[in-house]
Amino acid sequence: MSVIEQPVSNRRVAAEVWIVLGLSLGQSAVYALVNIAARLTADTPLAEQTATLNASQSERPYLDLVYQLLSIGFALVPVALALYLLSGPGRSAVRSLGLDRSRPARDLGWGVALAAAIGIPGLAFYVLGRALGITVEVQASALDTHWWTVPVLLLSAFQNGLLEEVIAVGYLYERTRELGWNRVKFIVASSLLRGSYHLYQGIGPFIGNVVMGVVFSWFYTSPRFQPDGRRRVIPLVVAHTLLDVVAFVGYALVPAEWREALGIR
Structure with a gap:
């Protein structure tokens, strides 16, 4: 009986994965694929196009706040x-x-280390992509300045970190392991998924996020960093949140001429 039930179980697990991804990062990946196709076939060169990460949703400040929180x-x-x-x-x-x-101290320490290891190469990928004309100009925040702007950007950074790391790493690893996937197959799939839903920013961010995905998924599944056999996604959430906080809020502290040279507004 178990021989008959196993394929059924696998089909249910696979269906569940597709449903969860269809409601979250998989949906974003599909839209990003359509978006990059539209960008590449537009009359305007990719390097002259812009992607806005945090856009205002209403001209009325408190209504905009409600929309952002929702x-x-x-x-x-x-x-x-x-x-x-x-x-x-x-x-x-x-x-x-x-x-x-x-393990708050250890998780925070690894999160900061991962953010540092990814942040500088990530910026380099962006600058190189801009120079090669394969990355759009990224507008980190288009929110007007209000008392709630920075708190909302911080919440948005945390939301990105929690959503992407729990779904693309923690959840996906658990379910693909049930499907019999090995570690390498999971790392490749998770990393390509991460890169795909960033394609709306261009080819450079796709490559950079694939590299980030390899590092994060390798860290999560590595026995070297999980000595007691318990995988922990919190360091990835911390690292991702820190990277987005720098991108969303910290950019404002960078001199205007530097931001212009990097193609960041």
Whole structure:
């Protein structure tokens, strides 16, 4: 009986993965693929196009705030769904994915280290992409200046980190392991997924995020960094959040002439 039930179980797991991705990063990847196709076939060269990461959604400040908070909140629903699906009797997905607070100092330390290791090469990929004409000009934030602007950008950075690392790394690893995937196959799939939903920014960010995906998924699955066998996604969330905080908020501290030279507005 088990021989008959296994393929059915695998089909259900695969269907679940497609549903979760279809509600989250997979959906973003499809839109990004269409977007990059539109950009590459447009009359305007890719290097002269712009991508806005945090756009205003209303001219009325408090209505804009409500829209921003709703957008952040609903973007985290797939995270809740993934954690729910991975949980069960006697099994907490929060604990199994390493989202608990059992090692705050170590998680923070690794998160900062990963952010530093990815941040500088990531900026280099962006600058090189701009120079080669394969990366659009990125507008990190188009929000008007209000008392809530920085807190919203910080929340947006955290939302990105939690959504991408829980779905693209933690959840996807658990489910693909059930499907019999080995570590290398998972790392390749996770990294390509991460790169694909950044394609709207151009070819350079696609390559940079694939590299980031390789580093993050390798770190998450490496026994060297998980000595007790418990994988922890929190360092990845910390690292991703720090990278986005620098991109969304820290850019304003960079001199205007430097931002212009890097193609950042």
